[in-house]
Amino acid sequence: MNKRLGDQTVRIESKPRIISTASVVGPKEGKGNFKDYFDVILKNDHKENESFEKAETNILSTAISESIKRANLTEEKIGYIFAGDLLNQLSASSFAVRGMNVPFIGLYGACSTMTESLSIASMIMDGEFANYVIAATSSHFAASERQFRFPLEFGTQRALTSQWTVTGAGAMVLGKTGNFPYVTYVTTGKIKDYGVTDSNDMGSAMAPAAAATIYQHFKDTGRSPSYYDLIATGDLGKYGKEITEKLVKKYGYDISSNYMDCGQEIFDKSQDDTNAGGSGCGCSAVVYCGYIYKNMMNKKFKKVLLISTGALLSTTSSLQGESIPGIAHAVSIEYGD
Structure with a gap:
């Protein structure tokens, strides 16, 4: 098959x-x-x-x-x-x-x-x-x-x-077995680079990749945003989330009613120096393994689309004038019937 x-x-x-x-x-x-x-x-x-x-x-x-x-x-x-x-x-x-x-x-x-x-x-x-x-x-x-x-x-x-x-x-x-959340689909992202060079604004660099992967997931599976209880990106932060939401809407999908970004939400807005929010591969990891998974186990969320986002810069690429490529991968996680 x-x-x-x-x-x-x-x-x-x-x-x-x-x-x-x-x-x-x-x-x-x-x-x-x-x-x-x-x-x-x-x-x-x-x-x-x-x-x-x-x-x-x-x-x-x-x-x-x-x-x-x-x-x-x-x-x-x-x-x-x-x-x-x-x-x-x-x-x-x-x-x-x-x-x-x-x-x-x-x-x-x-x-x-x-x-x-x-x-x-x-x-x-x-x-x-x-x-x-x-x-x-x-x-x-x-x-x-x-x-x-x-x-x-x-x-x-x-x-x-x-x-x-x-x-x-x-x-x-x-x-293989048990009454637990399970993975149903994997949408592997493609690298997107729209010329962002500011390493202090990685949310903007990653947003096009996030939007493209979300769109491709809906196109490939035939699902719509309303299928999911929660659509969660990894660490776009305040500005990257805003851009992603607008880009996905241009693709023809409105995700505003059930969309959150782990980076924007992980810190309380009053916490010092967090500015646009959280980032890092640990961001979507701890939010999923903590908040999202536990709310799936208690049936608050039954269908979740998790999209972790990455800025593929290196310690030298930005100093050499390179732009920042972005990548995003999506995994559909469901629980129950």
């Missing part, structure tokens, strides 16, 4: 279940709008480590281990771990998994990595290559600032369009 629908979407016939999730966040995230939904809230960003990079490794390792524990499994039962982060050579992910005796595939999709890892994990499950698979990702404010912008000690003033990289990690365990 051909599982391909249209240009970019595949049907996940076996409907792999998300049987457990775990979310670990920093203290700033733990004071935000979703504070009641996170599993672990750190007292400090170091997490008792000597560097922020090592703290991120520890955060991701904790999320993965906790998700396995919550699924009542052991590491030996896990067929694959798909994970990624924002640090050079995926160091947070590879160091987090190095003590686990589990096959590992590292992924880089910038802030789109949560749905990238969930997409591939779902396809692996649908191909019957494993009984249990983990999809995970992480980011850390201080580590990302040091790598992509300026060390915190530099004390730079943040632009109004800039976003605060989320300190957090999310992990999901996928299994």
Whole structure:
């Protein structure tokens, strides 16, 4: 049976279940709008480590281990771990998994990595290559600032369009059976680049990719925005969300009534320096593994379209005058009939 629908979407016939999730966040995230939904809230960003990079490794390792524990499994039962982060050579992910005796595939999709890892994990499950698979990702404010912008000690003033990289990690365990939310469709995004060069305005850079993927998902599946209880983008922030909503409307779809952006919502508007909202691959990861998943389990949301968004810049590309390509991947997650 051909599982391909249209240009970019595949049907996940076996409907792999998300049987457990775990979310670990920093203290700033733990004071935000979703504070009641996170599993672990750190007292400090170091997490008792000597560097922020090592703290991120520890955060991701904790999320993965906790998700396995919550699924009542052991590491030996896990067929694959798909994970990624924002640090050079995926160091947070590879160091987090190095003590686990589990096959590992590292992924880089910038802030789109949560749905990238969930997409591939779902396809692996649908191909019957494993009984249990983990999809995970992480980011850390201080580590990302040091790598992509300026060390915190530099004390730079943040632009109004800039976003605060989320300190957090999310992990999901996928299994074959059980009364849990399940994956039905995966829409893989295409890179879109409309010439945005301002690394302090990544929401604008990612918005065209988000809109294109949302449109393609509806076109390929024949669904409309009203099919979903919630359509959630990853980390476009205030300005990127506004642009995406307008672009999707130009494609002929109005998503305004059931659309939220994880980056815009994760922090309380009164929190200092968050400006346009949150960002980072940990943003959509912790919001889905926390707020969205738990509200799916209590039946508040039965049909969710999760679209994680990524700005594919490097530490040198912006300095060399390159524009910022964007990418977005969508995963349809449903629960019940």
